[in-house]
Structures are given as structure tokens and as C-alpha cells.
Amino acid sequence: xxxxxxxxxxxxxxxxxxxxxxxxxxxxxxxxxxxxxxxxxxxxxxxxxxxxxxxxxxxxxxxxxxxxxxxxxxxxxxxxxxxxxxxxxxxxxxxxxxxxxxxxxxxxxxxxxxxxxxxxxxxxxx
Amino acid sequence: xxxxxxxxxxxxxxxxxxxxxxxxxxxxxxxxxxxxxxxxxxxxxxxxxxxxxxxxxxxxxxxxxxxxxxxxxxxxxxxxxxxxxxxxxxxxxxxxxxxxxxxxxxxxxxxxxxxxxxxxxxxxxxxxxxxxxxxxxxxxxxxxxxxxxxxxxxxxxxxxxxxxxxxxxxxxxxxxxxxxxxxxxxxxxxxxxxxxxxxxxxxxxxxxxxxxxxxxxxxxxxxxxxxxxxxxxxxxxxxxxxxxxxxxxxxxxxxxxxxxxxxxxxxxxxxxxxxxxxxxxxxxxxxxxxxxxxxxxxxxxxxxxxxxxxxxxxxxxxxxxxxxxxxxxxxxxxxxxxxxxxxxxxxxxxxxxxxxxxxxxxxxxxxxxxxxxxxxxxxxxxxxxxxxxxxxxxxxxxxxxxxxxxxxxxxxxxxxxxxxxxxxxxxxxxxxxxxxxxxxxxxxxxxxxxxxxxxxxxxxxxxxxxxxxxxxxxxxxxxxxxxxxxxxxxxxxxxxxxxxxxxxxxxxxxxxxxxxxxxxxxxxxxxxxxxxxxxxxxxxxxxxxxxxxxxxxxxxxxxxxxxxxxxxxxxxxxxxxxxxxxxxxxxxxxxxxxxxxxxxxxxxxxxxxxxxxxxxxxxxxxxxxxxxxxxxxxxxxxxxxxxxxxxxxxxxxxxxxxxxxxx
Numbered sequence: 001x002x003x004x005x006x007x008x009x010x011x012x013x014x015x016x017x018x019x020x021x022x023x024x025x026x027x028x029x030x031x032x033x034x035x036x037x038x039x040x041x042x043x044x045x046x047x048x049x050x051x052x053x054x055x056x057x058x059x060x061x062x063x064x065x066x067x068x069x070x071x072x073x074x075x076x077x078x079x080x081x082x083x084x085x086x087x088x089x090x091x092x093x094x095x096x097x098x099x100x101x102x103x104x105x106x107x108x109x110x111x112x113x114x115x116x117x118x119x120x121x122x123x124x125x126x
Numbered sequence: 127x128x129x130x131x132x133x134x135x136x137x138x139x140x141x142x143x144x145x146x147x148x149x150x151x152x153x154x155x156x157x158x159x160x161x162x163x164x165x166x167x168x169x170x171x172x173x174x175x176x177x178x179x180x181x182x183x184x185x186x187x188x189x190x191x192x193x194x195x196x197x198x199x200x201x202x203x204x205x206x207x208x209x210x211x212x213x214x215x216x217x218x219x220x221x222x223x224x225x226x227x228x229x230x231x232x233x234x235x236x237x238x239x240x241x242x243x244x245x246x247x248x249x250x251x252x253x254x255x256x257x258x259x260x261x262x263x264x265x266x267x268x269x270x271x272x273x274x275x276x277x278x279x280x281x282x283x284x285x286x287x288x289x290x291x292x293x294x295x296x297x298x299x300x301x302x303x304x305x306x307x308x309x310x311x312x313x314x315x316x317x318x319x320x321x322x323x324x325x326x327x328x329x330x331x332x333x334x335x336x337x338x339x340x341x342x343x344x345x346x347x348x349x350x351x352x353x354x355x356x357x358x359x360x361x362x363x364x365x366x367x368x369x370x371x372x373x374x375x376x377x378x379x380x381x382x383x384x385x386x387x388x389x390x391x392x393x394x395x396x397x398x399x400x401x402x403x404x405x406x407x408x409x410x411x412x413x414x415x416x417x418x419x420x421x422x423x424x425x426x427x428x429x430x431x432x433x434x435x436x437x438x439x440x441x442x443x444x445x446x447x448x449x450x451x452x453x454x455x456x457x458x459x460x461x462x463x464x465x466x467x468x469x470x471x472x473x474x475x476x477x478x479x480x481x482x483x484x485x486x487x488x489x490x491x492x493x494x495x496x497x498x499x500x501x502x503x504x505x506x507x508x509x510x511x512x513x514x515x516x517x518x519x520x521x522x523x524x525x526x527x528x529x530x531x532x533x534x535x536x537x538x539x540x541x542x543x544x545x546x547x548x549x550x551x552x553x554x555x556x557x558x559x560x561x562x563x564x565x566x567x568x569x570x571x572x573x574x575x576x577x578x579x580x581x582x583x584x585x586x587x588x589x590x591x592x593x594x595x596x597x598x599x600x601x602x603x604x605x606x607x608x609x610x611x612x613x614x615x616x617x618x619x620x621x622x623x624x625x626x627x628x629x630x631x632x633x634x635x636x637x638x639x640x641x642x643x644x645x646x647x648x649x650x651x652x653x654x655x656x657x658x659x660x661x662x663x664x665x666x667x668x669x670x671x672x673x674x675x676x677x678x679x680x681x682x683x684x685x686x687x688x689x690x691x692x693x694x695x696x697x698x699x700x701x702x703x704x705x706x707x708x709x710x711x712x713x714x715x716x717x718x719x720x721x722x723x724x725x726x727x728x729x730x731x732x733x734x735x736x737x738x739x740x741x742x743x744x745x746x747x748x749x750x751x752x753x754x755x756x757x758x759x760x761x762x763x764x765x766x767x768x769x770x771x772x773x774x775x776x777x778x779x780x781x782x783x784x785x786x787x788x789x
Binding site: 028072 | 515520521586608
């Protein structure tokens, strides 16, 4: 438990204690309704050390990495980095099955926005 | 060698808990110069002070060392004690064995050893102390108040009431400040103008008060009791002594499209204008930047129409110079610019307004004559969303780190007003925390919720999007029900953070008064001297010192006035004798000391050092004005030739302390 929290804090570089619980991250999140745990809950649950629940939740894949929560947080907490850190923790436990650059061209959809490709690569290539 | 007495204080257990005070007294008693050494539980008590007084007489002491708390706390106390026993008060040294020793050490052996070292240093220093006598300087019995808002007005009225002359300098054409723009005041909902304008009139009619409106402080020199201030009276192109305030010029002026400051640019005024009906002084101003006469040379209509012959296009700025004993800063605040917050769409929609703009909409002399209307289409809004903490408590760099303090209450007031006057309006308030400390404040906020049915939602708005149908789509989080809300609003009101007026920083530089990183003036002591600046003779009133509401501002304004009155009531001020002095034999007139002096205390004079046979030898040497010098010591460090020395803290005294510590 404690190790997982430590790992998430280290990989994300986020200090959840900076959060003043205003909820602007969740107010701004475009993926809110498809997420089981919302950005502000990520911050609070990581602070409490409740990482395993987040790792099991689909929420970590529903985050669009649009970084609106990071952009608008008045305390510079950066919730999206926590989502990404939890996701990385899952990926690391699954072994080295992450995305390789050469796999991407075959998977490309013409309509896919450039930003989404970059985000996907960032998500799955670590 | 002087005969020294050492007095070690226990401060209850504050010192005695981590320092073996008996051992300290005993060890220091063996120092060569020490002829008497003792300890006592509370040296500052009457009994403790009597021990010192008796020892001075009995042992014929020539210097006293008290090992106790910080000199900031009780140096003045013990100076009086030794003076009462016939010793010069500056033959006392305080060894700080509390803040710098017992409070920061846990180990008693270490603490005791350090206390002994600090005591030795004080003994070494007091050997070299010279008896000092405080000088005196006269007090000019006139005060200057900078800023004519409610803070400045109240301070000026209170000072004038005590019988002293006061000048108010206000940069706007009228006094009154922000309070003139406000409709009602919480928590009693008094009409703001009704309680303010009589005070403005009192200022104008009080023979002790002079109002310099449309004026700014340009330079400040001098020191406590004797400041000299240059005030720039900006040309208003209207002779104040002739203008009757009839308003003909302001009505007939053909330039009608100048954004009206009083209504925060929500409507327009003429180039010739009087800010509002109750303006003091009730004198027109011509805005040269927009006036046709100034821009093209053609027009002059106001001059033709003015029956008093008050219009004077040739008027120029004038500078007046006046002497003051005390200066009060009352420069106030402004809401921050919310343009940086793109997500709230302030610059995209006229129906997203700041709280002060909303206040103007509600007030009878505002752009909508007091009718609650959208600025875009004049329709009455049915759904209003208030967003709190816009730019307050914000460490992201867009806003301010502090809480602006007044927003929770005025938002409750606005929300309540909407529900009272327009009961078919749905009102939402998004809050992070509702902060309502203050008499009858929380009750007021609860009334908004319980009696008026305002929807208070714990959460923040993430985004406001203007829609094609003129509504504003508000996306927000409701943290308690853990859901994201989507509200179709007609109007959004932003409780923008407040920040000190931009004129405060340059003023602080002129006054050599210190400021914090947010440009609020710093008080001399956060708890015990809240209305005084650390710079002697400069006092603080209102929001320029920190966010506060009207009742607090008025209370602080009165407190500042009482401090000013206390100063002006004195005929002479005794100066701190621990000031710099220049050794003329060593000074080479290089100006380094004057350049580093933060108080402007150092000047130069050409002095004749000619001896009879050598002929003329005139050298430029530094001269310290002892009334201005605050004894900071910057010059003594900067002086390349070692000519500057601080009385009471001379280089030789400090080296003696260092030697004693390193021995």
C-alpha cells in the first residue's frame, strides 16, 4: 500500500497536499461522466493511499489526457499526472508489454486527431 | 575595567527549562569585570527590576547585563530600570538567552553552554558602551492622508476632530472611493451612499480638512514629525474656485463615448464630466485625452456655455509643497483583471460580469438604473451563477495566494438581493469554503440559504461557454453529490480577488515603508502594532495593509488616526541615539553610504579642514541627520574607508562580542 503510494507520488511528482478541495478539476473535466473516479477523487484517494482501487478502475483509461484539470487547477496540483502515474503503475506490473513506435502506423485511423496519437503514445509507451 | 552586574532571568520555565540558570549566573560571576551576578524567576517583574536597581547602588555598577528574552521584548523595560537607578540607559546590554537559546535547544547542557557564551559576549560589549543621550526633533502639527476612500475619510475626520489640520490627497476627481460604487453594505443592508456621502460632506465642510482631489503625491522627504511632501495637482481645466457644479458643461459636451470609470466602463460619459451626483468636490473635470478642443482645437462649447467662467483650457499641473508631522497611507484596492481566466468567458460575453460590475447594475445610479438586467440584451436574467474565489487562493500564477476576505459576504448579499427582488430567479453560488467570521456574518449567509433559497453548491465552476441563443452554459462540479453539473445560466458573476492599488508600490518607495510580496503595506508588528508602518511617522489605514471589509476598515482608520493624534500631540520627539556617525577625518566623500541609506539620512557638506600654515583644504564629508537615521547600519558596512560607525553598535563593540564568543 504505502509502497504503491510512494511509487505514484514519485512517478507523478505531484503533492496531493497542495489540493484545497475546490473541485475545479472535476468541474472542468470533459470525460467526467465516463469516469468512475473523478479527477478530484484521484487526488484525495492517492493522498489516502487508496491506490489499488484506482488501479482496478477503468477511470485510468477514460482520462483523455487533455490536461484541462492541470491547466485550470488554482493550486497547481496537476491531477492528470496522478491518473497517468496510476496507469503506469498498472503497466509496470503487467510486464514490458508497452506500445512500441513501430507498431503505431498499422494501428492508425485516418480520422484520429494528432493530439490523441501523441497522448496515446504518452500513455502506453512508458 | 568597568564594574559589571549580571542578572539571569528564568522566564518561568521558558529559559530555566532548557538552561541551567544558576550555573549561568555562577559562571558569569567569575568573569573578571563582573562584581555581582544573580538569577531570578521573572527579571521583568517589579521585584526583579528592584534587584537590578539595588545592585546598581550597592555594588556601584557601571554596566548591566540582563540575560533574558529578546531585546525587542524588554530592552526598553530594563533601560528604564537602570536609568531609575542613576545609570545611563545605554549602559545596559541584553543577552538573548530565550529566543536565540532556550527555545531552540532541547539539550540542557548545550543550552547552558550557549547561554554562558552569549552572556560573555554581552559583558564584552557593555565594557565598550558609551553613555548616549537621545536628541529631540520638533513636530509639524499637520497630517497627510493619502487616499480618499472610506479609510482615508474616516482617518481624516478623526484627526480633524482632535483639532489637527489634515490634508487628503485623492488621485480621482472626487473622494469617496469604492464605497461610492457599492449599492448596499452587509450584513445590515444599509444603503452605502446614504452612510458614506454625509462623511464626504463632513470632510468638505470641516475647516481643519483640505481636500486635494485629482492630485497625487510626487515626492516625500524628511522624517517623522517633519515630512516634506510634493503634491501634483493635475490640471482639470476647470477652475475649482469658480465652478458651481451646475453640470451644463457635462450635459452639452459633444463627446459622449468615453468609457465611464464610475460604472466600470459599462456605459459612457462625456469628455467633460462630474464622476457622480454626490461627488466631493462637486467640480467638473475635462478629460483632455478625449476632449475635441484638446484633440483638434475645434469646439470650446463648454467654455461658451459656462456662466461661471470656470473653464480654462490653459490650466497646467501645479506642484504644491507642504510639511507634515505624520503620513497615513490609505490607498485601497481594486479587483484583479479576470481576463486571464479564459474558462469563465469574461472577455467573450457581456453577461459574465465581476461582482463590482454587478454592484453597479444593482445600484440606482448605475448603467441600468438599478434594474437587474443582462448587459447584452437588457433582459432580466432568470438563472444567475455566482463563482467565488476567482483569483483568490490561487497559487498557479494567475491570481493571488491570499483569501480576499470580503467576497463570501458580498456574494451572499448579491444572491439574497436577487431572490428578494426577483423571486422567480434561480440563484446558484459555487463555493470552495464559505468564510464568514464577523458579527452577524454567518447568520447573514445562512439567511441566504434558509430564508431566500439560494443554492449553495460546494464545488467550482470549470467552464463557462457562451451559446448561440445567448445563454451561458456553466459546467461545474458538485463535490458533495459527486456529480458534474450543467447549468444553462443567463448571467455569471465572478467574485474577483482584490489587490492593492497600483499606486501603493511607488508610494511605499517614496515613504521608505516596507511591503509584502503582494504589495500590501507591512505593519510594524502583526499583532501589537497593526496600524503603524515600521517607518516612523507612517501609518496604515484600510485595505492597503491587507484585505478587509468596511467595518474593519473604519475601525482601523480610527486606530491609525489615534496613533497620528498621539504623535501630533507631542511638541518634541526624542530620537533613537543609536544612529550612525561619520568620522570626518576618515571620510573621503565617496557617496557610497548615501547610496545605500534606505532613509535618505546622509547628506554631504564641504568642510574646511585648513590649518593655519597649509592653506585652504576643503573636503566633502558625509553628515548624518540623526533624526532621519534609523540605525540600520547599512552605511557602516558599505563605507570603504571605515569612517561610518553606529553609536551603540560600533565596530569595536561587535568585534569584542565576536572575540568573546570565539574565545
